[in-house]
Amino acid sequence: MQRFDVCNGDADGLCATVQWRCHEPAQARLITGLKREISLLAQVQTQAQAGDEVNVFDLSMQRNQPALSRLLDAGVRVRYVDHHATGTVPDHPLLQAHVDLGSEVCTSLLVDQLLQGACRHWALVGAYGDNLTAVADQMAIASGLSQAQRQALQRLGEGINYNAYGESEADVHLPPTQLYAVLARYRDPLDLLAQEPLADELDALRQADLAQARHLTPLWQGLQGAQGRVLCLPDEAWARRVVGVLANELANERPDQAQAVLRQLPGGGYSVSVRAPLQRPGGAAALCQAFGGNGRARAAGIDALPEADLPRFIDAFAATAWGTPG
Template sequence: MAYFDVFNGDADGLCSLQQLRLAEPLESELVTGVKRDIALLKKVSAGKDDTVTVLDISLDKNRADLERLLDRGSRIYYFDHHFAGRIPDHQNLTAFIDPTPDQGTSLLADRYVGGRFRLWAIVGTFGDNFDYSARKAGEHLNLSEEEFNRLKELGILLNYNAYGATLDDLYFHPGELFSLMQPFENPLIFVEQADTFQILREGYQNDMSRAEELSPLILTEKYGVYVLPLAPWARRVSGVYANL
């Protein structure tokens, strides 16, 4: 029997898996990718009686491979907040899918583990830009404003790490990043003790500084056109910079 953990490489996917594996530790094969690589089940070769846990990737976009794995006899646990379409009625599929607005997969995982690692759920929710829901989830935890801000920054940085055209563009492979997070039940301690946080922070700041040095090709009152170089930092920063 083999175990596979399949997760979006962004903050929501990472923090969802973090909660599950803190609650239910096991050795698994990690299957992940950059933020926009969501057709991940095609990379899974599970068979009869293997267990596949899927986090934060659309069921609708992975339907054919989900059905392939179910036909092989794999057991699937599926956690996601995106549009799913028709959810297969199969005895080997357990679906925790809720597309309710303003919540990510981290809050579904939080519900599953009974809120035991709520701080990681808050990090993932901040990372998915659901700020109100993140603060709502932490309203009874007696967190200071400084602690909320640290959790938010960590969520932003974990999310930013997943931007890129390929895994080579990222500061950390999401599988490696998960392994670095795994020993920490409390993300605030992770921020204080792990070098990872500072590497992500400095990388984000350096990328944004480079972007701010760009001169517009076209600039009007309504829009600006910028040409970014063919470089890893530009592929990382493009999505974030476009939203500023």
């Protein structure tokens, strides 16, 4: 029997996978990619056969529906854990679907529930990286972690998440497959922090990129900063890396504001990362879906927004009723 682990290359996806393999050690082929590489399940189609096992972590089922259906029809067992849009969930005996679209969950926390907290510290790293700071803090305090330990796990999670953003692997510090190999050496991320320079390396790069981004003037912002801001980054390596991190940083700094961070694409148009106000975590997915994007209620994105649609997007962003579902 072959095993495959398919996951997003951000903090949530990688930490969910690390948890599972710490709890259930087995040889499995890892298939992952950068943040916006979502349709990864198709890579398994030509390799998996009847009786094989596939785990999917932190990838929208809606974006992977065709490949999922083909795998199930071929007799492949699939465990699917996620918190993104599903579309119609197949009713199939070989599918175990664990999906929660709530604004206060992420895939790492869903895996933590399945494993009954067996690898809780990795779940916290994933949650911190997914910008669920308040939820992660509550769980960390309940687990007896000190403030210094919580801050260390948060710094690691934010660094792993930062490493997922880029147009290609040349943009990032470590390709996600290599990063996973480092993470998977340690059952406890606190041991990784004590023995590896990874968190320091990622944080230094992250802070340098954020410093450049903070000099930008918003394309649009509400009166006196109310409602939100729209920023646009150039098509440069530092901007490709920082786009998602910047959106989270701005959201944390102004929990009453929505944030939209655009990046110019080399062929024209923009990629977009949207964060709903932390005080009203809803509406991001509905906004992005109206422009061909997707995501969750509190955080969503658009892979390619045409330049001609930018004024319409800004108008829709300004008019969004944040806090509503979607």
